Amino acid sequence: MCSLLEEERRLHDQLLPTRVRAVRKLLMLADHRRIPLAKLHHCRAVLGLPDDFRDRVREFPGDFRVAVDPDGRDVLELARWDPALAVSALERDFVVDERRVRRTFRFAVPHSRSMPLDAEDADRLDAATTFPLVSPYTSGALLRPWTPEAEKYRVGVVHEFLSLTLEKRALIHHIFEFKEELGLTRHMHASLRKQSHAFYLAGTEMNWAVFLRDAYGGDGDLREKDPLVLFNEKLRRYACMTKMDSSESIATAY
Template structure:
């Protein structure tokens, strides 16, 4: 990856003095119509493909571990299928059987004498799960701070639980955060009933020490007095090798970098959404949002409901295409994943959260099970009491089931809030 760092150095809090400058500037410069091409980045694509199936497997581990016997029948696990983001034509039992190094299959009898598959965890998977609980406990303050900062980005310091649930994996929140984390901090968080009758999470107090973006923190060590007065901050920009940035686009990007920077934690209602200054603020919001995630990436559809909470204009996700040097959109695994380029050196995440290390170990355990399964190490003879035929369906009937991931239509626009989200009761 060829990196171009187009920095305008500035003090950590100089942006406050630049707000009025930004107000004046927006009337002089409209939104420039510039389109930059999308170029495949094999290194960042590999980051996405390496984690395929990881999220679904980890969620299933959490669900099984939370059961009294640490073993659940398939029909109990199927109730959570909507959280797994699996292809529609892939049966849950088939997915689970792909990873015998993590899940152990047994059977129980349903009404009428039908044999029903049940799944528990291998000792290796259970050990990793308990290690994850310890890591979450040791880093609980970091987790709380990131949750606070996320809510501080929003209007009213509130997010619907459905929206927050879409981001909990990326934020490193435990699967049952609503019960294991939130109730222990009644001074910070509260569940409220939203006007549309959904349940939301509200931050009760503003923390001024947290209201500083990562870009401001990084730029504080490279400050110049004149830039502090202007309130300008530039984003680290990098392009895939062979990107071939045209001179016109390069000149626009350099000028865009010198525009006033508006903190994502400050009120931006005075900005005209039709200007480059407003666009830079939107870029700053998503730059900070991705910095709050532990993998520095999230699926594009996860931000589809953030327009109103973040006070963003229509078509706000267009900034991902307009700024491919800051964000990379991977189209692997039948979805679009937005990645913060500066956080990676090829495939390597530069700063790893302890939870990331555990997830990488879990991913290796998944791959080991796939490899051993392909070698036939998990085949059982007919005399054994447990049958692990990958073509057995969820209630014991022999039917063929495809394990190939279906190629779904990619969605290029996620602009509107979803009015028909399922309700969650308090």
């Protein structure tokens, strides 16, 4: 167990630059570019952050500032905007596979089957109803509430948030921990259900989890596993060991 704890500590140290980058992107998604540190700490396992991340943010003054909000909470603020980070996972994939990304989201536009559309108009309508029009790194406050553009923005924000998580999935309370910062609404379950190409939802409407479909293979396993995910899998194997398994493992080691 001591060796496992030491391995976990080394992993968190090695992965810290990657986690800092993910938190910077999360702050760039957030309204006013700030998030209470307590919220990040509560969701640290989902984001792959070390337990002492709240203390270690001060090691990165070029990336973060720690301030106190009017409610007396410690908040983490973005120190600088980086245009290179303001690119969503979908936008990166768009360059590689435009056709697949265009099919990721579908926002149906009601129209008659007999609606006369030439090829150019049909392509334009298809582009408007599939690929999100608004980058999640723009300000959602500029959009009119309850419009298709606002819904596309919110769905895109959730997609990008999930892409920053350790296992490309999250529970409802992890997502709604950042409800105010990300401009989400209580109708997100219904919005995400309509996007079956992008998300898989499990559970009930009151207690659900959401997965990024493209991150998982046909066997239900992650296509690309973070080193911390691999470590957690090893930890679970140790936890499920029987006394006989343990004896055999020790004998093999010797």
